[in-house]
Amino acid sequence: MKVVVCCKRVPPTDARIKVASDGSGIDEEGVQFVLNPYDEFAVEEAVKLKEAGKAEEVIVVGVGPADTAAVLKNALAMGADRAVLVKDDAGYRDPLSIARALADAIGAEEGVGLVLCGRQSVDQQSLAVGPMLATIAGMGCVMDVVKVEVGDGTASVHREAEGRSEDIEVKLPAVLTAQRGLNEPRYAKLKEILKAKKKPFAEREFDFGEPRATIEKLSPPPERQAGKIVGDGPGAVPELVKLLRDEAKVL
Amino acid sequence: MADTKVLVFCEVQRGRFKKGSLEALSEAKRIVGKAGGGSVVAVAVGNGVGDIAGELKAYGPDRVIVCAPDWLEGYNGEAHGRIVAEIAKSEAPTAILVTATLDGKDLAPRVAAALGVTIATDCTAIDSDGDGRLSVVRPVYAGKAYATIKIADTPQVVSLRPNSVPVAEAEGAAAVETVEPSFGAGDLRYTVKAVNAAKTEKADLTEADRVVSGGRGLKGPEHFSILEELAETIGATVGASRAVVDAGWRPHADQIGQTGKTIAPTLYLGFGISGAIQHLAGMSTSKCIVAVNKDPEAPIFKAADYGIVGDLFEVVPALTEELKKLQADG
Ligand SMILES: Cc1cc2nc3c(=O)[nH]c(=O)nc-3n(C[C@H](O)[C@H](O)[C@H](O)COP(=O)(O)OP(=O)(O)OC[C@H]3O[C@@H](n4cnc5c(N)ncnc54)[C@H](O)[C@@H]3O)c2cc1C
Numbered sequence: 120m121k122v123v124v125c126c127k128r129v130p131p132t133d134a135r136i137k138v139a140s141d142g143s144g145i146d147e148e149g150v151q152f153v154l155n156p157y158d159e160f161a162v163e164e165a166v167k168l169k170e171a172g173k174a175e176e177v178i179v180v181g182v183g184p185a186d187t188a189a190v191l192k193n194a195l196a197m198g199a200d201r202a203v204l205v206k207d208d209a210g211y212r213d214p215l216s217i218a219r220a221l222a223d224a225i226g227a228e229e230g231v232g233l234v235l236c237g238r239q240s241v242d243q244q245s246l247a248v249g250p251m252l253a254t255i256a257g258m259g260c261v262m263d264v265v266k267v268e269v270g271d272g273t274a275s276v277h278r279e280a281e282g283r284s285e286d287i288e289v290k291l292p293a294v295l296t297a298q299r300g301l302n303e304p305r306y307a308k309l310k311e312i313l314k315a316k317k318k319p320f321a322e323r324e325f326d327f328g329e330p331r332a333t334i335e336k337l338s339p340p341p342e343r344q345a346g347k348i349v350g351d352g353p354g355a356v357p358e359l360v361k362l363l364r365d366e367a368k369v370l
Numbered sequence: 371m372a373d374t375k376v377l378v379f380c381e382v383q384r385g386r387f388k389k390g391s392l393e394a395l396s397e398a399k400r401i402v403g404k405a406g407g408g409s410v411v412a413v414a415v416g417n418g419v420g421d422i423a424g425e426l427k428a429y430g431p432d433r434v435i436v437c438a439p440d441w442l443e444g445y446n447g448e449a450h451g452r453i454v455a456e457i458a459k460s461e462a463p464t465a466i467l468v469t470a471t472l473d474g475k476d477l478a479p480r481v482a483a484a485l486g487v488t489i490a491t492d493c494t495a496i497d498s499d500g501d502g503r504l505s506v507v508r509p510v511y512a513g514k515a516y517a518t519i520k521i522a523d524t525p526q527v528v529s530l531r532p533n534s535v536p537v538a539e540a541e542g543a544a545a546v547e548t549v550e551p552s553f554g555a556g557d558l559r560y561t562v563k564a565v566n567a568a569k570t571e572k573a574d575l576t577e578a579d580r581v582v583s584g585g586r587g588l589k590g591p592e593h594f595s596i597l598e599e600l601a602e603t604i605g606a607t608v609g610a611s612r613a614v615v616d617a618g619w620r621p622h623a624d625q626i627g628q629t630g631k632t633i634a635p636t637l638y639l640g641f642g643i644s645g646a647i648q649h650l651a652g653m654s655t656s657k658c659i660v661a662v663n664k665d666p667e668a669p670i671f672k673a674a675d676y677g678i679v680g681d682l683f684e685v686v687p688a689l690t691e692e693l694k695k696l697q698a699d700g
């Protein structure tokens with residue numbers, strides 16, 4: 120079977136985010152985009168499946184502007200076989216539209232047994248594209264997966280949920296979203312990075328139609344009032360409790 | 371507009387409706403109120419929910435729809451998603467609200483995609499107009515920016531971060547209606563083989579009203595007992611920084627932050643946590659933040675409402691004592 124991994128380009132998690140002055144998006148000047156950290160888990164898992172002889176081919180697919188190519192090439196350097204970029208220059212794209220574009224690209228492939236996504240993108244953090252894609256493609260979907268074993272026509276997975284964990288058996292083809300803990304993504308070696316440059320890289324178009332949702336404005340986080348240092352050491356505790364009770368009214 | 375109709379998925383855990391679902395129900399009432407009329411439909415799914423569905427009436431839904439097939443024990447995203455989508459198809463609401471717990475985050479996108487509409491997840495505020503059209507605010511880039519989003523699709527599907535909007539009781543004379551799914555357990559693409567549930571009555575981290583959180587400053591897993599005791603005193607749930615989780619001192623499920631849980635409790639108390647940007651991403655929407663750190667320059671003090679500079683091993687026991695005293699005094 121083939122394994123598809125959905126890869127998004129995002130600002131690094133420790134990047135400073137500056138909202139563009141017109142509030143339409145972020146100021147991308149100087150931002151070094153990276154492969155979404157959760158998508159790294161997904162790529163790693165796919166490459167491992169290939170190494171274990173469970174997958175024939177690993178295809179990475181990304182929707183985004185031209186420079187998404189760089190993170191797709193990262194994924195190729197990690198061991199994926201080829202990449203597909205669905206070009207999209209919209210600054211903001213809603214989760215269903217991204218899922219539709221991905222489903223369209225995946226639909227063009229034959230013999231896809233597994234689609235791996237990250238649990239969330241660290242920019243839009245919708246936690247939505249994976250399950251939406253699965254629903255559109257008519258596949259099963261298990262989210263927040265920390266362990267995967269591919270069997271014959273099914274996969275056994277372990278997932279983390281709120282206050283519980285679950286063992287799930289899902290029929291293939293299926294979409295799984297990767298949670299931290301699934302694996303330790305490898306660093307690409309220089310040799311692999313060079314090799315990745317020669318791997319097949321295709322571009323696709325998708326007709327997104329009218330926007331389904333728009334960003335009216337992007338704002339910096341609301342300012343918190345400057346906090347107060349109540350004091351030093353355990354001596355400050357009575358005053359703190361008094362403030363929490365009488366001023367903050369949270370006790 | 372009188373044809374404003376908000377459908378609210380009401381989540382059940384351990385035989386009780388989640389507080390976040392009651393918040394969503396209350397928000398739905400506000401949306402309908404602003405639209406000058408319309409209706410709120412509460413939906414509950416799963417074996418046994420019929421027994422408790424009546425509790426929802428206190429929050430004012432016009433109708434309560436229950437789907438409780440005996441084969442649906444516990445949460446199954448695919449089954450729950452298909453059932454809610456079926457109900458939504460026949461009800462044709464203008465909006466669907468879900469609480470953004472982990473199950474809610476799992477469910478809502480499946481429902482939206484089945485209806486062919488998009489979604490805005492984990493919203494911290496909702497505004498609506500006289501036509502029941504929503505404008506939602508959601509933190510993005512790990513809380514480093516807030517996006518105000520307008521959804522063009524109908525229904526407008528939104529998940530709401532727990533603890534973001536108030537619960538309000540309201541008059542409601544709703545009768546409980548029962549529906550059956552069009553499919554059975556055998557039609558599902560996935561089955562839950564085993565569930566390992568945490569044996570606790572504590573509120574889940576994402577929904578807890580109070581959180582006590584520990585960082586590397588605790589120096590070892592054995593010292594978390596002092597935080598447990600503090601948490602016990604004020605009915606809080608214990609969380610942790612990633613450094614602590616990576617060190618294996620606490621389970622991954624306890625991690626707060628960008629790559630852990632997002633929380634918005636009324637009170638967050640952080641001990642021996644430096645306040646890295648990725649940690650702040652998970653807790654900066656808390657209403658009141660208290661930090662205890664021996665380093666006066668620790669970045670967490672910039673995010674905190676109140677801070678104590680000092681050794682947590684001295685401050686935590688003193689705080690627990692003081693809070694016990696406060697409770698004894700009533
Ligand atoms: C991609 C990525 C994702 C990440 N995601 C997360 C995440 O989701 N959540 C998260 O928390 N982190 C996350 N991190 C890690 C984050 O950057 C920090 O490394 C981590 O939060 C630090 O944890 P800490 O505050 O417990 O430890 P430290 O930074 O080591 O801080 C310990 C603090 O304890 C104080 N201290 C020590 N002894 C005492 C004492 N006796 N009394 C009082 N104070 C004391 C010190 O002054 C110090 O400030 C992520 C990092 C990356 C790169």
Ligand SMILES: Nc1ncnc2c1ncn2[C@@H]1O[C@H](COP(=O)(O)O)[C@@H](O)[C@H]1O
Binds near residue numbers: 155181221237239241
């Ligand atoms: N533009 C995109 N291109 C490719 N994959 C994406 C894109 N957006 C989201 N995804 C995938 O969906 C996952 C969840 O993203 P999100 O729903 O935005 O939190 C990501 O980890 C990716 O695997």
